[in-house]
Amino acid sequence: SREEQRPLYLGSSKSNIGHAQAAAGISGVMKVVLSLMHEQLPKTLHAAEPSTHIAWEGSGLELVQDKQAWQPTPGRKRRAGISSFGIGGTNAHVVLEEAPLREPSAESRREVQLVTISGRTKGALEGNTERLAEHLADHPDENLADVAYTLHAGRRAFERRRVVVAATAEEAQELLDAKDRFRVHTHSALEKPSLAFLFPGGGAQYVGMGMELYETEPLFREILDRGFAYLSEREVDFDLKALLFADPSDEAETALRPLERQLPATFLCSYAMARVLEAGPAGLEGVRADAFGGHSMGEYVAACLTGVFDFEEALGLVLLRGRLMDSTAEGAMLAVPLSEAETRARMGGDLDLAGINAPQLTVVSGSPSAVDAFEAKLKAEEIEARRVDIARAAHSRLFDPILAPFREYVAKMALRAPDRPFVSSKTGTWITPQEATDPDYWTDHIRQPVRFADAIGTLAEAEDRVFVEVGPGKALSSFAKQHPKVDSQAVVSSFRHQDEAVRDDDYLLELVGRLWALGAPIDLGQLWEGERRLRVSLPTYAFQRQHYFIEPGERRTEAPGLEKEEDVRDWGWTTLENQVANTVAAAATWDSTFSVACATVVAATEAGSEDAEADSTDSPADCGSRCPSDGPAVSASATGAALAGFSVAATGASVTGATTGAVSA
Numbered sequence: 330s331r332e333e334q335r336p337l338y339l340g341s342s343k344s345n346i347g348h349a350q351a352a353a354g355i356s357g358v359m360k361v362v363l364s365l366m367h368e369q370l371p372k373t374l375h376a377a378e379p380s381t382h383i384a385w386e387g388s389g390l391e392l393v394q395d396k397q398a399w400q401p402t403p404g405r406k407r408r409a410g411i412s413s414f415g416i417g418g419t420n421a422h423v424v425l426e427e428a429p430l431r432e433p434s435a436e437s438r439r440e441v442q443l444v445t446i447s448g449r450t451k452g453a454l455e456g457n458t459e460r461l462a463e464h465l466a467d468h469p470d471e472n473l474a475d476v477a478y479t480l481h482a483g484r485r486a487f488e489r490r491r492v493v494v495a496a497t498a499e500e501a502q503e504l505l506d507a508k509d510r511f512r513v514h515t516h517s518a519l520e521k522p523s524l525a526f527l528f529p530g531g532g533a534q535y536v537g538m539g540m541e542l543y544e545t546e547p548l549f550r551e552i553l554d555r556g557f558a559y560l561s562e563r564e565v566d567f568d569l570k571a572l573l574f575a576d577p578s579d580e581a582e583t584a585l586r587p588l589e590r591q592l593p594a595t596f597l598c599s600y601a602m603a604r605v606l607e608a609g610p611a612g613l614e615g616v617r618a619d620a621f622g623g624h625s626m627g628e629y630v631a632a633c634l635t636g637v638f639d640f641e642e643a644l645g646l647v648l649l650r651g652r653l654m655d656s657t658a659e660g661a662m663l664a665v666p667l668s669e670a671e672t673r674a675r676m677g678g679d680l681d682l683a684g685i686n687a688p689q690l691t692v693v694s695g696s697p698s699a700v701d702a703f704e705a706k707l708k709a710e711e712i713e714a715r716r717v718d719i720a721r722a723a724h725s726r727l728f729d730p731i732l733a734p735f736r737e738y739v740a741k742m743a744l745r746a747p748d749r750p751f752v753s754s755k756t757g758t759w760i761t762p763q764e765a766t767d768p769d770y771w772t773d774h775i776r777q778p779v780r781f782a783d784a785i786g787t788l789a790e791a792e793d794r795v796f797v798e799v800g801p802g803k804a805l806s807s808f809a810k811q812h813p814k815v816d817s818q819a820v821v822s823s824f825r826h827q828d829e830a831v832r833d834d835d836y837l838l839e840l841v842g843r844l845w846a847l848g849a850p851i852d853l854g855q856l857w858e859g860e861r862r863l864r865v866s867l868p869t870y871a872f873q874r875q876h877y878f879i880e881p882g883e884r885r886t887e888a889p890g891l892e893k894e895e896d897v898r899d900w901g902w903t904t905l906e907n908q909v910a911n912t913v914a915a916a917a918t919w920d921s922t923f924s925v926a927c928a929t930v931v932a933a934t935e936a937g938s939e940d941a942e943a944d945s946t947d948s949p950a951d952c953g954s955r956c957p958s959d960g961p962a963v964s965a966s967a968t969g970a971a972l973a974g975f976s977v978a979a980t981g982a983s984v985t986g987a988t989t990g991a992v993s994a
Contacts, residue, residue, distance in 0.1 A: 531588060
């Protein structure tokens with residue numbers, strides 16, 4: 330019987346919000362959904378005493394008069410019936426049942442997560458960031474994998490985008506609040522981004538570069554192992570793997586510094602990273618580069634990726650280049666913050682221009698004494714130059730002795746035309762099939778200056794170009810950002826800086842996020858493919874509300890009352906100029922109809938003229954033809970007088986004036 334069962338609880342949304350008319354039914358649905366969500370029965374407001382028209386006793390009904398927990402009947406789910414009664418018999422009824430309990434989400438296979446945020450405007454992006462940070466601060470134990478998945482699957486990607494990689498909700502919140510520009514990256518999505526990979530040359534290496542990628546990215550490890558094996562067969566007196574992955578120290582850095590060692594290390598890491606990006610980093614589909622460019626030796630990576638060199642041939646050429654460079658006389662290089670023309674104008678005959686890295690950044694090369702003297706000369710002009718950390722004079726006359734053996738090696742290689750475009754750092758423009766297959770081109774390549782600024786300008790001619798520095802260091806990114814044709818926010822790097830406290834594989838995930846933020850067609854959903862992820866409740870969009878209501882104006886004070894002017898002469902309106910006219914008219918004889926009888930007034934100039942006179946005694950007969958039929962004239966001349974011009978009319982008589990001070994009536 331009903332007495333043995335729990336009561337049916339009765340509530341109403343009308344007593345809470347009043348008559349909702351057409352929205353009455355949906356308001357009831359919303360109330361029940363929230364009740365099911367929070368497992369609470371809300372108080373029925375304004376119903377302190379149940380209606381006496383209902384036989385509550387024995388009905389099994391009970392009015393919810395206080396907020397209480399919604400305890401389900403054992404073995405049964407929570408259910409609620411909703412009724413909306415409209416006038417004229419338009420009634421609607423629905424029964425809602427609580428959803429099945431969700432299985433908890435599984436552990437993510439990733440230790441860190443890519444968190445993505447976007448907005449239509451800068452203000453909306455900032456608002457969404459702040460809301461998410463506040464939510465994570467309030468829920469520090471939230472599963473960050475579910476948060477990241479929800480932000481991807483449950484939010485649209487707008488133009489303004491922001492990404493951050495973190496391991497926990499707490500870490501993500503701290504990074505978002507701090508807005509660390511090295512960890513929190515903000516971009517604007519481009520319509521059709523076109524990727525260009527840039528490969529660094531010598532001097533970019535550091536001990537430990539790519540070590541975590543070697544551990545986590547199978548393709549990266551495969552390529553490096555292939556390179557290590559090739560070098561071990563080439564009579565080298567070093568173990569590049571041991572040198573590269575040694576514990577960081579000054580001694581380890583010194584051991585890796587010889588060009589015979591650092592150039593192959595940089596080549597291998599750059600080539601392997603490019604292959605990983607195109608094959609698919611972090612378990613994603615790859616991003617294909619539309620063009621390539623390299624700085625000095627970095628162009629060998631571009632040539633290898635486009636089919637000009639085989640992998641082993643290219644690595645052998647890099648090894649030879651390093652050995653030959655190490656064999657040259659000691660030299661020095663100096664980075665100069667001047668344009669090519671300005672640098673050449675100051676250079677002596679004992680120096681060579683080694684590179685034009687940016688429109689206002691060049692490099693000179695030569696003997697240590699010549700570079701020392703040039704540096705002192707620049708310092709005297711208060712131009713601060715910076716030494717390049719290399720003990721050789723690359724791209725200078727000191728390399729002339731190694732050109733012949735280098736060409737001999739290249740001539741034996743099977744050179745092929747590139748199957749994808751890349752720019753030449755020797756010419757600064759697109760390489761031709763003839764150049765790519767000419768041993769003389771590659772020989773001149775190590776002697777002529779590096780025209781990297783021109784190469785960047787050529788690559789930047791493509792619309793929506795995105796530059797990705799693929800290899801250790803960030804020097805090329807810095808050079809590219811200095812070019813006037815480059816959108817600086819569309820320049821990213823693939824390797825962390827040596828001093829950055831972040832894992833290589835985490836940094837690679839950041840790069841994936843940044844490319845997505847720039848509009849690259851990357852399906853981030855693949856990051857959680859095969860995992861059981863749940864959508865969680867997160868803050869909604871931070872709409873940038875604008876106020877368009879026209880505020881009412883301030884009430885005006887009462888208008889002054891009207892007062893009667895007794896003197897009829899004050900009824901009209903007269904200008905300041907009329908006062909001058911009145912002065913002239915006062916000297917004339919006016920008849921009863923306001924016409925001038927006869928008068929001639931000649932006023933002396935302001936300086937005073939001996940001929941100036943005023944005669945007002947002439948009779949009408951003496952006027953002769955000077956008096957027109959409608960009345961005689963009155964004139965005055967006051968050269969230099971401050972009369973700005975005026976006019977008065979009164980029954981046939983007029984007074985006019987000009988800036989010269991002439992008055993006539």
